[in-house]
Amino acid sequence: MSNTQYAVCHLQRGSGNDSGMSCHIERKDTKGKIYVPVNANADRTHLNRELVRFPEGVSNRTEAIQHRIDTAGLRRKVGKNQTKAIRIILTGTHEQMMKIANDDRLDSWIDANLKWLKGTFGEENLVSCVLHMDEKTPHLHATIVPIVTGERIRRKREGERKYETKSGPRLSADDVMRRTKLHEYQNSYAAAMKPFGLQRGIVGSTAKHQANxxxxxxxxxxxxxxxxxxxxxxxxxxxxxxxxxxxxxxxxxxxxxxxxxxxxxxxxxxxxxxxxxxxxxxxxxxxxxxxxxxxxxxxxxxxxxxxxxxxxxxxxxxxxxxxxxxxxxxxxxxxxxxNPQRYSLSSGAELVRINVSNYRNPSLHIWTRVGEELFEDTKFQIDYDMAQRHFNGQITDEEFVNAVFEPQEQVSGKQAELLGAAFTLAAGGPAEVHVGTGSGGSSSNLPWREQKKGNRR
DNA sequence: GGGTCTCGACGCGAGATTTT
DNA sequence: AAAATCTCGCGTCGAGACCC
Structure with a gap:
């Protein structure tokens, strides 16, 4: 589980004069009447703080946006479809933000945020910044008017100018919100928030402001x-x-x-x-x-x-x-x-299955077969170490059985007879009871093994 | 005043990169 | 290997600016 605490910096274009957002941020409706949204706690609304002083004659955020546009010295009239303000939400992981607040470090966190906003977007462009304490996580709503002085990024590809245009400040949200710049903001903001135990989020994240x-x-x-x-x-x-x-x-x-x-x-x-x-x-x-x-x-x-x-x-x-x-x-x-000898019984019978009731106090129950003849036997109180070796997979079932049961104990009388007859037929001599070298019999063993499948460990 | 240029916003799509 | 996703440059649109 992670303890990583992330710094959150979210930028969004405001539409028109962004008055709808002004209402939310200022907790007032369009007529100036107090209004608290459902997700906010009205008992804590008094803790909210306006952090940027409005200029003379300006009484709210919407007017502050317009005031900045009017006084920026723009050389071009602002178009109907242009973005006039960019909203920025600044916060961090809920847990860490609460810790900052509880440790009485909220003021220095706010100072660091204001410093970053002014340094990044220009002091004049920061027209509003409000601390919200009445929602789940403490956060700042900053408002930036995207006034820039540099040349348009696409100027070069447009080639030679035919008209003389005035140089000077421009209102361009596109410029402020260019991909490369957004990247830079995230990096510099994370650096500014480092002293508060907050770090940069995942690159490419589309995360929105919602602490949970x-x-x-x-x-x-x-x-x-x-x-x-x-x-x-x-x-x-x-x-x-x-x-x-x-x-x-x-x-x-x-x-x-x-x-x-x-x-x-x-x-x-x-x-x-x-x-x-x-x-x-x-x-x-x-x-x-x-x-x-x-x-x-x-x-x-x-x-x-x-x-x-x-x-x-x-x-x-x-x-x-x-x-x-x-x-x-x-x-x-x-x-x-x-090692075929590890997989055959010393008696020559087929081992159908075995059962060890309990490896702490082991007993061994075996089932063998020769042709159609079946046989079963059990030995109690068998050697503990041998049973453990079997349990650990160091010896096979057959080796285990051979160690516990003598060859004659592995088969019934009838099975022994059959084994003798079979060996006589196949090899022309009496049955070899123990095959110790592994030099023969491996191919004839295979069908048995197939049959045993599923019965064995 | 009208034709053309400039500007910012937006979306498309080719190529690169990542995921399946 | 194919599909999905991301990047980035470019084209287009609507609106304002410039020029004759």
Missing amino acids: SEYYRQQVIQYEEDIAKLQVDVEKAQEGRSTILAWFGKGDLAKAKKELADKDGQIAELNRQIKALQAEKIRLREQHKSEIRKLRNGYQVEIDKAIRRAETAERQSEEKDAVIDRQRKLIDRLDRMA
Whole structure:
């Protein structure tokens, strides 16, 4: 879980003279009557503060915008469709903003914000700045009149001028809100907010001003990052597995088996952590479902994206599990081919299945078959260490049974007879009870193994 | 006064980049 | 590899400015 606290700086073009927003910011309707929106707490409205002094003869934000336009010395009449003001909302993650307020640092936070606004957009262009304390998170509403002095960005591509135009300040929201400039604002604002424990948000974020959703969004992104990190760990563990497989190739089987078991443990633990994160993410999503439903903006897209990515990560994790499973089967198959003696009973019978009731106080129950003849037997109080070796995968079922049961104990009388007859037919001599070298019989073993599938660990 | 130019806003689309 | 998304430059539009 993340403790990252983000600085929030959101710019938006105002439409017309932006008087609608003036009402919201100043908590007054168009006739100057006090009005508090539903999401604000009227008991706290008195804590709101106007931070920029209006010029002489100017009494509100709308007039302040017009005053700046009138006195800027613009060389061109302002068009009907031009943006006259840019609204800027400045805040941070709810938790950190509350901490700043509770630590009595709100005034210095405000000073730093005013300094940044004036330095970035020009003191004259900052016509209004209001602190809101009556909504969930303390925040500032700043108003900028986008008056710039530089040359138009597209001037160059338009080529030679045919008319002489006056030079001087221009009103251009396009210029102020150019992509490169927005980038610069985010960077410099984050730098200015660093002393307050706030950092830059995700580049490219479309996040809007809504503390709860901001928190939720960050959580989802954090889960996604954590899951991605775990995925990398799983991959590393996988690489380790390859090394182990190489040991196996060199014949160091016991070492390979042991290491393999460790790696499987690691991978299982990582997968468990991934699953836990997925579950936490889903829980969070449920918790915020009703809130999310209300959001029909860029947030929704971003959250969905994060969730999609997380789900993909989960899918990939499952695919990796399948790879591990396939590798395990491959090891098993190779081991059977390289060491057939590890997979046959000393009696020559087929081991149908075994059952160990309890590895702490172990007993071994076996089922064997020769042709159609079935047999079962149980031994109690068997050797603890041997049972543990079986439990750890160091010995096969057959090796375990051979260690516990003598050859004659593995079969019934009838089975023994059949075994004798079968060996006589196949090899022209009496039955060889124990096959210790692994030099033969491997191909005839295969159909048995097929039959045993599903009955064994 | 009318034709043409300039300006800012907006949207399109080709190419680049990222995701599936 | 294909689809989706992002970037960035450019064209167009409406409105104001300039010039004859």
